[in-house]
Amino acid sequence: MGIQHVLIIDDEPDIRELLEITLGRMKLHTRSVGSVRDAKALLGSEAFDLCLTDMRLPDGDGIELVEHIQAHHPCLPVAVITAYGSMDTAVQALKSGAFDFVSKPVDLTTLRDLVSSALKLSAPTSTARIDRAHEASQENDNLLGNAPAMLRLKATIAKLARSQAPVYILGESGSGKERVAQEIHRLGPRAERPLVPVNCGAIPAELMESEFFGHIKGSFTGAVTDKQGLFQAAQGGTLFLDEVAELPLHMQVKLLRAIQERAIKPVGAAREIAVDVRILSASHKDLATEVENGRFRQDLYYRLNVIELKVPSLRERLEDLPRLADYILGRLAERWGESPRRLSGAAMTQLAGYHYPGNVRELENILERAATLCDGDLIEAEDLQLPRAAEPPAPAADTGREPLEERLAHEEKRVILEALEAVGGDREKTAQRLGLSMRQLGFRLYRLGLEGP
């Protein structure tokens, strides 16, 4: 690989020199200027592989440069140097398309990590990555779907995969949030390093700190060996915090610190360890509402939600249904070593009329059940066993009488059963979905004859 060129923009000679020396030792060629105007001029006349800019410049600010680069040199990664503690500016720069930021005083290890990651983006070897990005916009990708909402989502993913900014993925249960996280990782410069997914709702509160940050042998009863935490496992890669709204408040504080300091302290350790991890997070809950209700820290929310990505529900992209169904049936057939089942016209019509509270995961469950139940290769409408809501409304009773109480109970039963099904029978999630306490849910199940006392 030829020598790579870095443009440094800073009006303080000391910092410029420090950056030049550090990058020079990394065998990089540097050019330095002290103003927005000079930077724009140089960008117009020379080719660079990376741009490193201070935020405050005599004739403008770093954000202006980030925007200029986004518009005129979209493939050039740009990182900003921010004043100590000015997280808001850093977040603003990331939102404008900066690849990453370092805060002053510049920590040289962090700077070196940042520079190496950024150069992977513009290195010739990254053509493989560009091909992957291209392929992602084609048919045979991991995120199936060509509905307009999906195409927009894929285009955004391809763009923000290049950045190091934290992304918060919002979407209904089963809509594909984890798949989106996988795509962001796969298309970015960290693809060769691990993607570590963690379900924040599944770790017992008392083990959380050690799970995230690791521990030293003997630091508590049961800590019989040193243990690596999830942050270390994701070193150089991506940590995906699924169901992030479930993190207890005490852990939110610790996580915020780890993200801000880019360092962690294993339980029982004397010193901190630097970590270089991109954070992606997701939840089916509206995190902003969780913040309003005091269940989620606002400062952590701002750090995680630098970029928000909404995954459309399956209802909003029903045109993708046939392709998704084909894909799911194909995968099942592969797993079972048989030829794929097909859907009859009537079955497809029924599927298209259903509203999928559990999204793609629910579709997978429906099809797996139907493929198991059907005779031969053809799935008929009745094999789908869709909940009642999908069936045409029953004709009014002959008597013309339909007591309100009965109708309400019937409706209540349907809603609860659907919610249960959507979350695979998990009562806690069902209660959350319906805005009920566990006790209330238990009572209703009993009253509706769905469960014994």
Ligand SMILES: Nc1ncnc2c1ncn2[C@@H]1O[C@H](COP(=O)(O)OP(=O)(O)OP(=O)(O)O)[C@@H](O)[C@H]1O
């Ligand atoms: N666009 C898609 N193309 C193909 N498969 C998909 C797509 N979206 C989701 N799936 C499949 O649907 C299932 C649910 O997806 P995923 O786990 O990513 O959803 P989620 O939103 O993270 O769910 P949860 O809210 O339960 O965490 C998975 O088996 C996944 O492979």
